[in-house]
Amino acid sequence: MGITDVHCHVRWHGMDIDGWVEHFASIGVDRAWALAWETWWRRTRGEYELPTGDVEEAVERYPDLFVPFCCIDPREADFDRRFDDYVEKGFRGFGEMKLRLRVDNDDCKRIYSRCGEVGWPVLFHMDRCLQPGGQWYLANVERLEPVLDEFPDTAFIGHGPGWWAEISGDADDRSEAYPDGPVTEGGRLPRLLREYDNLYADISAGSGYRALTRDPDFGRDFVLRFADKLMYGTDNSDTKHLELLRGMDLPDEVFSKVTRENAARLVP
Numbered sequence: 312m313g314i315t316d317v318h319c320h321v322r323w324h325g326m327d328i329d330g331w332v333e334h335f336a337s338i339g340v341d342r343a344w345a346l347a348w349e350t351w352w353r354r355t356r357g358e359y360e361l362p363t364g365d366v367e368e369a370v371e372r373y374p375d376l377f378v379p380f381c382c383i384d385p386r387e388a389d390f391d392r393r394f395d396d397y398v399e400k401g402f403r404g405f406g407e408m409k410l411r412l413r414v415d416n417d418d419c420k421r422i423y424s425r426c427g428e429v430g431w432p433v434l435f436h437m438d439r440c441l442q443p444g445g446q447w448y449l450a451n452v453e454r455l456e457p458v459l460d461e462f463p464d465t466a467f468i469g470h471g472p473g474w475w476a477e478i479s480g481d482a483d484d485r486s487e488a489y490p491d492g493p494v495t496e497g498g499r500l501p502r503l504l505r506e507y508d509n510l511y512a513d514i515s516a517g518s519g520y521r522a523l524t525r526d527p528d529f530g531r532d533f534v535l536r537f538a539d540k541l542m543y544g545t546d547n548s549d550t551k552h553l554e555l556l557r558g559m560d561l562p563d564e565v566f567s568k569v570t571r572e573n574a575a576r577l578v579p
């Protein structure tokens with residue numbers, strides 16, 4: 312059985328559709344969630360970050376490999392029409408949701424509500440504002456908790472520096488995007504993962520990798536504890552996340568859950 316990468320962007324970091332096909336074949340990935348990223352302010356300028364159209368193209372060419380996720384900014388006038396259209400076309404999830412809006416904003420809630428109706432997971436990127444004028448997306452984790460209560464039928468998958476900093480209890484005292492060093496008790500992320508059935512995380516990008524490696528014993532224990540909640544993803548074409556999981560010497564059952572089965576449960 313192959314591996315599922317739940318965090319792939321079709322044209323990103325110099326990769327294209329054929330590049331991914333070759334790369335995935337070489338490392339045993341046979342299913343990849345293809346994520347878009349669109350925001351309203353860019354689209355009004357005729358620009359896109361990572362358009363859903365690229366996802367459609369990838370899935371048309373390699374329907375067995377790519378799993379289509381759409382992204383629509385809820386502030387767009389045609390949000391509902393486009394959402395219905397992607398449901399009709401057989402899309403399977405929403406993401407990457409990465410907006411300069413609070414995670415509990417009413418516009419964001421339209422996404423959670425519609426995804427709950429159609430059984431789509433929402434994969435989101437969270438970034439904390441670390442200095443005046445700094446970049447942030449959807450922050451913060453505390454505002455997420457009431458959202459998880461309000462939308463129990465929606466599966467939420469967290470990702471990004473502002474998400475993974477919360478693995479440790481000292482997140483509020485750390486001003487770096489990618490905190491290093493020992494994890495302290497009382498992190499909001501472990502608590503929320505433990506308490507909410509509808510919350511998951513992907514281990515992709517530098518943020519996920521850092522969170523699991525900054526305190527290696529904690530990292531391995533975290534993977535064992537949340538074997539039903541974590542999913543392998545990369546957000547790029549390097550193989551360090553896979554090497555990390557392999558190097559943890561996990562029981563086969565845990566490795567299968569994180570690299571395939573949890574993803575298959577959310578997107579059968």
Ligand SMILES: [Zn+2]
Pocket residue numbers: 318320346407546
């Ligand atoms: Zn991404």
